[in-house]
Amino acid sequence: MKKSVFFLSVLLSVAINAQKQEKDPEISEYVKLVSKDSLKANIEKFVSFGTRHTMSSTTDQEKGIGAARSWVLSKFRNYSKNSGGRMEFYLQNEDLQPDGKRINKVTNLGNAIALLKGTDPSDKRIVIISGHLDSRVSEVMNSTDYAPGANDDGSGVAAVIESARVLSKSKFPMSILFVAVSGEEQGLLGAKMLADKAKKENWEIEAVLNNDMIGNNSFDAPKNDGVPKLRVFSEGLSAFETEKSAAKIRNFGLENDGNARQLARYVKEIGEKYVKNIDIKLIYRNDRFLRGGDHTPFVNHGFTAVRLTDYYENYDHQHQDIRTENNKKYGDLIEFMDFDYLKTNTAVNVAVLANLAKSTPQPLNVLMDVKELSNSTKLSWEKPNSGKVKGYQVLIRETSSPVWTERIFTTEASITIPLSKDNYLFAVESISTSGNQSLPVIPKVSR
Numbered sequence: 001m002k003k004s005v006f007f008l009s010v011l012l013s014v015a016i017n018a019q020k021q022e023k024d025p026e027i028s029e030y031v032k033l034v035s036k037d038s039l040k041a042n043i044e045k046f047v048s049f050g051t052r053h054t055m056s057s058t059t060d061q062e063k064g065i066g067a068a069r070s071w072v073l074s075k076f077r078n079y080s081k082n083s084g085g086r087m088e089f090y091l092q093n094e095d096l097q098p099d100g101k102r103i104n105k106v107t108n109l110g111n112a113i114a115l116l117k118g119t120d121p122s123d124k125r126i127v128i129i130s131g132h133l134d135s136r137v138s139e140v141m142n143s144t145d146y147a148p149g150a151n152d153d154g155s156g157v158a159a160v161i162e163s164a165r166v167l168s169k170s171k172f173p174m175s176i177l178f179v180a181v182s183g184e185e186q187g188l189l190g191a192k193m194l195a196d197k198a199k200k201e202n203w204e205i206e207a208v209l210n211n212d213m214i215g216n217n218s219f220d221a222p223k224n225d226g227v228p229k230l231r232v233f234s235e236g237l238s239a240f241e242t243e244k245s246a247a248k249i250r251n252f253g254l255e256n257d258g259n260a261r262q263l264a265r266y267v268k269e270i271g272e273k274y275v276k277n278i279d280i281k282l283i284y285r286n287d288r289f290l291r292g293g294d295h296t297p298f299v300n301h302g303f304t305a306v307r308l309t310d311y312y313e314n315y316d317h318q319h320q321d322i323r324t325e326n327n328k329k330y331g332d333l334i335e336f337m338d339f340d341y342l343k344t345n346t347a348v349n350v351a352v353l354a355n356l357a358k359s360t361p362q363p364l365n366v367l368m369d370v371k372e373l374s375n376s377t378k379l380s381w382e383k384p385n386s387g388k389v390k391g392y393q394v395l396i397r398e399t400s401s402p403v404w405t406e407r408i409f410t411t412e413a414s415i416t417i418p419l420s421k422d423n424y425l426f427a428v429e430s431i432s433t434s435g436n437q438s439l440p441v442i443p444k445v446s447r
């Protein structure tokens, strides 16, 4: 008994140290390539379109949502030239009829999309990064007044475009979809159009990173010793939990281990590993009160999706007419942006996208053997159905811990750990030959 505990502590310290030290140099390089100047230039361009309201002009060459989405596609066109023919870009669009809600005339709804195709044809997984291109003022139906939408959500789309620029030359087994949706402010319409298509065509979406307002954190620094914080919102459990799996979740204490929550932990772990000076906060709810987000149409279809957002919101600079009242400026103007913060948050996205895209699929048939009473834990799994693995990483945390705290690497497909399954939570990740981890899998109980 003593011997096994000693063995474990040595094993864990080796594993933890290895984890802390080993960075993928390719990902560190991508993180360095993220440019504040590029992000700023993108947002300067967005605000120049006057308004990007969903019902604004789609035919004017310089103003309105049509000109904005054409410009996003022109950026994707430029990056596709570096991709060796692997980046495609297109406008997903359809005409909406007045709906008695937030659409009051026939409106061409359009999502500007780039797909960086994976190099492994047997790997169908896709990771999505999204932001919303449309903007608004105080009145949600006003499609003509100046609505710069610098932070909401110029920041998210700038991150999408910058990620496409940085990653366009890369060769990853998994595909990445870069998306600037429209219709967010009119009821998440563009995200729904894309999520519906993904559902209908059975896309294998590994993860969705929805970025909505990630470049204005002006209230943060004084309260946090200058270390900026980024929120990741994730739902605890999918709406698709059946009665039977809900019973298992209750019995086994897995209320905090749904797919979106696993993705949120992964964003925190990988983001903080590669990007300096960011404190990623896990928020245990799908979104904020009274507000929506483009990850939700994906979540509603059972896909794994989270929202990345400023830690503090400045309500004077979102959904506001541009005006000055009592010497106070209102409106989502570029002057209130924090481009260092936006650069940091974009780098978090780039690190997570690249790490996921370089991973192999998750291990299959991950089981925890509970056939007998014991103070140890037996886990087993099978190799993923595509890609080459270097091995597997077993993640361990106390049941009350928000994040995984211990890691054990093994090349075997089973392990016995001298820790009681009653006292800890476990998960298993595939590690690709390039050293990148998949999203973790919570074991099923095998009796």
Ligand SMILES: [Zn+2]
Residues within 6 Å of the ligand: 132, 152, 153, 184, 212, 213
């Ligand atoms: Zn928004």
